[in-house]
Amino acid sequence: MKNAIETGPHTVTKRFPEGDRDRCEREWRALTLLAAHAPGLAPEPLELDAGAARPLIVMSRLPGVPLRGRPLDARQVAALATAVRQVHAAVPPNVLADVPERPGRPAELAAWIRTRAVPHVRPRVSGEVAGAVDAGLAWLDGADLDADAAPAFGPGDGNLANYLWDGTRVRVVDFEESGRSDRAFELAEITEHAAAWVEHPLEVAAFLGHCDLTAAEGVRLCACRRLLAFVWLLMLAADGAPGARNPPGTAERQAGRLAALLG
Incomplete structure (x- = not known):
């Protein structure tokens, strides 16, 4: 199963395959670090649900x-x-x-x-x-x-x-x-x-x-x-x-x- 990407006017929601917390958490960690130390270079992290059946991240749209x-x-x-x-x-x-x-x-x-x-x-x-x-x-x-x-x-x-x-x-x-x-x-x-x-x-x-x-x-x-x-x-x-x-x-x-x- 692949990631599911939902794109809105200002946000992107990425849903990972069922149970795939590792990749979700790596991405969230990266977005959080870059938002703190290099703002504007990567999407801004907005929401994390690593415990969902399909873990998800909501981020700003670049x-x-x-x-x-x-x-x-x-x-x-x-x-x-x-x-x-x-x-x-x-x-x-x-x-x-x-x-x-x-x-x-x-x-x-x-x-x-x-x-x-x-x-x-x-x-x-x-x-x-x-x-x-x-x-x-x-x-x-x-x-x-x-x-x-x-x-x-x-x-x-x-x-x-x-x-x-x-x-x-x-x-x-x-x-x-x-x-x-x-x-x-x-x-x-x-x-x-x-x-x-x-x-x-x-x-x-x-x-x-x-x-x-x-x-x-x-x-x-x-x-x-x-x-x-x-x-x-x-x-x-x-x-x-x-x-x-x-x-x-x-x-x-x-x-x-x-x-x-x-x-």
């Missing part, structure tokens, strides 16, 4: 159109980077220390790749996709994904549909997978999400050029981009049946993207 599915000009790319930087830095360190880690951190994704995704996908693929899976596994065996990284608040979803452009600035929605993270991993979530390249490719170099990464963050970003590109390859390869959500050949395109990142 103006703007999603960045996904449209070519972005230089001003929009810069505004996206500004919003992302603001989210990452919004929660003060002493407060962030008490925020739980977000789901889907690198070690968790690596375990998912090895124990679940590859055994399911590898026997079903061939050619360029199979070669990229094998190359990804060889890289993963020697990858350092546990390097120390400065904590940052992570929205947890890199889909450009969650970034709304109002003609002047970008605001952020959807914090179901949010929590304590680090900048490099969260930036990789955006650059490697299918939304950043399947339709109108994001100018990744321009976007990252606005993010002022340290040398250590640059190294970690490279590893995180490879990891998430590998995750997306496995998901897209598994999505290759008739009626799949993405155009034919998307997995092959992703295989090429992963090979370029590994190269």
